[in-house]
Amino acid sequence: MINAVEIKNLSKSYNNGFKLGEISLNIPKGLIIGLIGENGAGKTTLIKSILNIIKIDTGNIKIFDKDYINYENIIKEDIGVVLDNMFFPELLTLSDIDKIMGDIFKNWDSKLYFDFLNKFNLPIKRTIKNLSKGMRKKLEIATALAHHPKLLILDEPTSGLDPITRSEVLDIFQNFVQDEEHTILFSTHITSDLEHIADYIIFIDQGKLVLNENKDTIVDNYGILKCDIDDFNKVSREDYLVYKKNKYSYDFLINNKSKIKKKYRDFVIDNISLEELMILMIKGDK
Amino acid sequence: MLGLIKKDFLLIKGNLKLVSIIFIVLIFISFEESSNFIFIPAFISIILFFSTFSYDEYNKWDAYAITFPNGKENIVKSKYLSTLLLVLFTVLITMIIWIIISIINNNLDIEYILLTSFGCFASVIFLQSIMYPLIFKFGIEKSRIVIFVGIFILIAIIGLISRNIGSIPIEVVSLFNNYWMIIVPLIIIITFSVSYYLSKKIYMKKEF
């Protein structure tokens, strides 16, 4: 097994006109895969499809090489999730969660759960309702990890966290993939979280898969070529993907940095951050 | 599935104080008047249980629970079982208190107590059977109105029957009198099963 998740021709339409897909992609095992896109681009829909929270219209999904519906319960023993605003009823306490989960997951590890709570300084007796937003996220992460999952599916796991906690949490995720059998699918609109630790980037826009690429390839090959308003025609069409007009200059998105650097010696060619890439791809013209 | 049932009981645990107070009040009232209050705890417990749906809905628990290795079906099943257990428990406690009070008051009528308790259990389970498919379909918030309308219609039907009891053919009445021990449980079992089947169907189609 090389892929933790394999998705083929997935599509899902909603009554409000939003459509996801068709999407085909693989999530390779043992790595951290970042899922980026605007709010409403379809990240959560994709995640909900993988988890069979919503029924897909077409396509098929395999997780750990098994059909995700026929082997649903077996597969789900090995998946840990953090979903955006979906969790235990908030009247429950942190120790209630332990009692409940002990009966739900075969591999639930109370000790590991309480170790995480300790590490995060979360009060065991408190109800979820009385936790701050950051504490709640940390609780959700602890809960997702405490049954020794092989696949973590995280929808916006870092939103609402302060920078210190965020780096703590990212470290926990990196620690999780120390095991080569472990995989993380990590959706976020805060792309800087993924800039360093993600191995692959999946970029979704308006329900479509726009980019599915090794992050190093993006960092090494993609870039921004900048030129004056007057020099627009000096850049030939086959050399860029999209462009964006600014007040005094043009930004061209390129995916062949070293070659372009040789060809256009007089222009500025910058490295690109995931955020800039996202903005250019969404806002840029062809 | 045990975990799911546990979750609902842990959720209403916070309301146990309220339930205990009701029981205590009931005990005192029962010294004066006996049978009329027997229905209250069971009804309160099921209304209390409805609140678990509110909490679930508010925190989008269902979507989260679907990511567990228990299957959607068991989420519905756990709700039915939890309710059944809770109502059974409440009715039993009420019955025991009632029996103790009767012994103290020296007016123990065990057959009457058993029959009334069973009637109480049956009517609450009947209410549950009607309510749950609606709750699973429309959600608890919208179903609240339906609950009140439903209870109102139920009362109206009972009132209508009791007012026109004379016009019901004597054969039917005597048939019921002779065989109610079979008819009532049968009705309860059938509505409960149909209700569960419907809820399951609704829930399997539902998206979160």
Add this chain to the structure above:
Amino acid sequence: MLYTVIYCVYGDVMKIIISNSSSIPIYEQIKNNIVSQIMNNELLEDEALPSIRNLAQDIKISIMTVKKAYDELEKEGYIISRQGKGTFVAPKNNELAKEQAQKEIEEYVFKIINLSKKFNIDQRDIFNLFDILRGEEND
């Protein structure tokens, strides 16, 4: 942004300094760090390197990036990975080191030539200087 991480390997110290603002790709920075430590004998033959995943976590970069660096280092003969045991510093390839040194010398000589041309300095003066400096070294 600048990350500095000191990584301990069996009591020795492996240093990896990575700059995010640099135009040099991160995998290349890792490579350069390790190569220079091998060249300076800070990392010795047969010494174990941190595992790919460990190093990735410690310097907070992706696994694939470290893997790319290790793969290239292995291809170039600086390190060896042994199945199930880990990655180790390869026996120092003197030919390779020599080649590397020669390249560096070439660069310096090129600079010397350029400078001398620029200021019209006679070649013999430079050879003299070379002899003098070498003589000092031998003392």
